[in-house]
Amino acid sequence: MSLDTNTETATLAGGCFWCLEAVYLQMRGVISVTSGYMGGANADPSYEEVCSGTTGHAEVAQLVFDPNISSYRDILEVFFAIHDPTTLNRQGNDVGTQYRSAIFFHSSQQEADARGLIAELTAGKAFEDPIVTEVTPAVQFWPAEGYHQNYLANHPWQPYCTFVVSPKVAKFRKKFATLLKSS
Template structure:
């Protein structure tokens, strides 16, 4: 009985760990709050943009994939130019935390990226991912071409047909407009803060689950 109560207490404590609480705990840290620079697109590369909850986790998941050179955390889907993390977090701009992926389509086709996107988060929860609630955590697939839109819609149809979730996918499928890179200190955050409570209790389990689902698409050693 004592063991059960102890486990229950731990579970309750972890459920209180949110992105917002992690931000509050890190206020005293010295951070580089200047916007990160977007990488230049290399010959033969393509770019894709997705929103799937906290970008600390999603950036890490995409960078695990073979054929992905880099994933950049940032903001998309809103109206305001050059939004800040605080503005997005306070739902002032309409943006969602997003990740822009630079990849080689000869190694990892767009269809596989969309599959990875759906596996990287729970696309059936509206305006939330786990303990994080708000439109900044909504699920969005941004398409750049009609072909990409068709690919996304077909992937969602297949995902719904699996019955893996009782609820249908609520991912928004919208045309890409602009992506604003997040502040420098957000880039590579998952690996830079492995002992942070939010990373350990929320992000790491998602990343581990993603690794199992996409095991045949991971880079060597992952």
């Protein structure tokens, strides 16, 4: 699924979607990032429904990117660096299935790339604990409410942004300087 032949779509869940969105908006080759929900049973869920943990949805960031600028593997390497893929249904103080680590693949190649990188990270003992990231087919994507989009830019002094989102962006900027968009 892509906008044209020069783009691909990636859908990732790694805790609060505000963190993933803020990081990927700064990555070269990423054309757009939309916060939303995937993987649950309810049609068109609301933020409140997803936060209840009863819908089965994960908070996700859906990216449209140019693989000629940043590859899917680049996208995944950033993903594994900015969240903890070893904690089941949790990222920091965010707890519940809606905060699970998941890669929703859009093609058999994306599935192979995701499983291959997880195998490499596991063999290389990149993490002390086992990786619990789900690798599952992409299903219906539901964009989150408008106030969730571009959240860090619109709410930079909100405490969650100050203490959780901004440090993840700083970590990305430091570790992946070569993948930053030009100013």
